[in-house]
Amino acid sequence: MQKQVSEQFAFWTCRRLFGPIYPYDRCFGCGAMHIPPSSEDPHNGRYDFAGEDVAVEVVSVVNSSALRNFSSWNRRHPGPLDGDPAEFGLTLPWVIEVPARTRTDRLDSVLEAVRSMERAGIHTTHAHGCGGRRCPAGSGGHICTFCQVACTAPFDAYVDDEGLMASRTGNVVVSVTESLLSQGLHDLAHEIAGLLRASPDGKRTDVQQKLDLAERQGKSRRVVCFVLDLYFALRLNAAPGTWKKLGTFPWDAIRPVTDVVVASPDFHRAVVFSDAAPTRQIPVRNTDRTPTPRTLGCRLHR
Numbered sequence: 310m311q312k313q314v315s316e317q318f319a320f321w322t323c324r325r326l327f328g329p330i331y332p333y334d335r336c337f338g339c340g341a342m343h344i345p346p347s348s349e350d351p352h353n354g355r356y357d358f359a360g361e362d363v364a365v366e367v368v369s370v371v372n373s374s375a376l377r378n379f380s381s382w383n384r385r386h387p388g389p390l391d392g393d394p395a396e397f398g399l400t401l402p403w404v405i406e407v408p409a410r411t412r413t414d415r416l417d418s419v420l421e422a423v424r425s426m427e428r429a430g431i432h433t434t435h436a437h438g439c440g441g442r443r444c445p446a447g448s449g450g451h452i453c454t455f456c457q458v459a460c461t462a463p464f465d466a467y468v469d470d471e472g473l474m475a476s477r478t479g480n481v482v483v484s485v486t487e488s489l490l491s492q493g494l495h496d497l498a499h500e501i502a503g504l505l506r507a508s509p510d511g512k513r514t515d516v517q518q519k520l521d522l523a524e525r526q527g528k529s530r531r532v533v534c535f536v537l538d539l540y541f542a543l544r545l546n547a548a549p550g551t552w553k554k555l556g557t558f559p560w561d562a563i564r565p566v567t568d569v570v571v572a573s574p575d576f577h578r579a580v581v582f583s584d585a586a587p588t589r590q591i592p593v594r595n596t597d598r599t600p601t602p603r604t605l606g607c608r609l610h611r
Contacts, residue, residue: 312369313337316357318574319367319534320605321596323358326570326581327530331606333359338605356519363530364523366516368504371538379485385413390483397481398424401432404474406465406486416483419464426466433467473546484539498556501535501571505563517565524565534570542573552580553590560584 316337324330332343334355346352358365383390394400397420407419426432465486472478507513513521520531537545545552558569572579572593580590 314574315369315536316367317599318572318593318596319365319536319570320358320600322570322572322579322593323363323365323532323534325591325593326579327363327365327532328360330358330360330363330365333357333364336605336607338600339602339607341607343606354519354522356523359523359528360530362528363532364520364526364528365532365534366519367534367536368516369536369538370501370541382407382413382416382485386416391476391480394479394481397483399427399481401427401481402469402472402475402479403427403466403481404469405481405483407483408463408486411463415463422464423466434465435467498558501555501569502558502563504535505533505566505569506559507562517563520565530567531565532568532570533566534572537571537573539573539575542575542578546573546576546578552578553588555580555582558582558584 320330320337332338334352334357335342342352344350356364356366358367394402397403399420403423405419405423407416411419426434469475469482474482504514505516507517516533520533523531545555552571555571558566560566567584569582570579571582574596577593577596578590579593580588582588
């Protein structure tokens with residue numbers, strides 16, 4: 310995820326949430342410092358956006374190991390990883406998540422296993438057994454060979470009846486995942502909170518130091534906007550209601566932060582946490598358009 314993409318999405322998201330904001334650090338639109346560095350206002354240590362009563366720091370959450378593994382898969386399998394089911398020998402809109410530890414030459418084996426599931430009428434690897442479709446009744450608790458394979462295969466797969474994951478409803482999606490994704494929402498919330506908390510020896514994080522500056526400048530809303538790349542957002546978007554269940558934040562421990570925004574450019578969604586208001590989820594649209602220089606405040610400094 311490019312820095313400009315991350316900052317532009319955060320800009321439109323936070324502008325909707327907190328009102329007009331302008332680049333306080335280097336502008337992602339024009340590349341200039343709207344407020345030139347000086348001894349009183351140096352470049353280093355600034356947060357990204359400022360408004361009348363708000364400061365926003367943007368943090369890109371990028372799954373580097375998944376990105377590397379995706380590149381490896383894409384080099385080996387240059388065909389589409391999001392396409393019509395027929396391209397994968399399937400008929401249903403499957404979402405197939407392959408762990409990063411799986412060798413790239415195993416994709417054909419994974420797809421054949423999913424084809425077998427589809428033929429058997431099994432629509433998820435999360436179900437227990439074949440539901441009696443293949444195992445004989447009264448088998449004394451023994452399951453068929455197919456179930457032993459399907460339930461222990463090194464991948465997750467399910468039919469996406471609601472069309473939430475693919476770029477087009479009805480497509481098949483094959484994605485590469487890694488361990489953090491399988492750990493669940495609590496662990497992701499813990500990872501994010503860890504970027505906000507001072508270390509045990511009292512050293513404040515980079516985010517805290519930047520928002521310390523915002524506090525000294527009198528900004529009452531001090532926001533951190535975490536922009537997730539596709540690999541972190543996939544697990545959340547599989548069940549959209551879970552976005553609001555990321556957890557609560559230890560506000561006393563992460564001061565001066567007052568608001569946390571977790572957002573996904575891929576799924577046009579953001580969830581907002583605050584120490585002063587209920588958690589809420591919002592759709593974020595039209596973020597791919599480049600803001601005009603006037604909207605960014607660039608015109609004031611030409």
